[in-house]
Amino acid sequence: MNKAKSKNERSPAKLKEVLKQKGHPSGKLPKGKEAHHIKPVAEGGKATKKNIRVVSESKHKTIHKNRQKRGKI
Numbered sequence: 697m698n699k700a701k702s703k704n705e706r707s708p709a710k711l712k713e714v715l716k717q718k719g720h721p722s723g724k725l726p727k728g729k730e731a732h733h734i735k736p737v738a739e740g741g742k743a744t745k746k747n748i749r750v751v752s753e754s755k756h757k758t759i760h761k762n763r764q765k766r767g768k769i
Contacts, residue, residue: 710743717745730756736768 711731712723725731732749735741751759 706737706743711748714743714745714748715750718748718750720750725750728753732756732759 715725715731716723720726729750730753732751733741733743734747734749737743741747
């Protein structure tokens with residue numbers, strides 16, 4: 697994958713734009729929450745409203761732990 701594209705998909709400006717679209721007017725995550733890419737950027741996922749979910753920090757850890765068990769990361 698093109699490094700520039702991957703970097704762009706993780707840019708703070710892009711994330712802020714998506715968070716605003718998802719109902720967070722300040723463009724910032726609430727305390728204790730993290731942004732999760734459903735389809736990882738490394739696998740071609742984009743920073744879009746459809747591909748990003750706001751989840752708790754513990755849920756985010758669990759998601760990635762389970763992906764590792766399945767060999768998805």
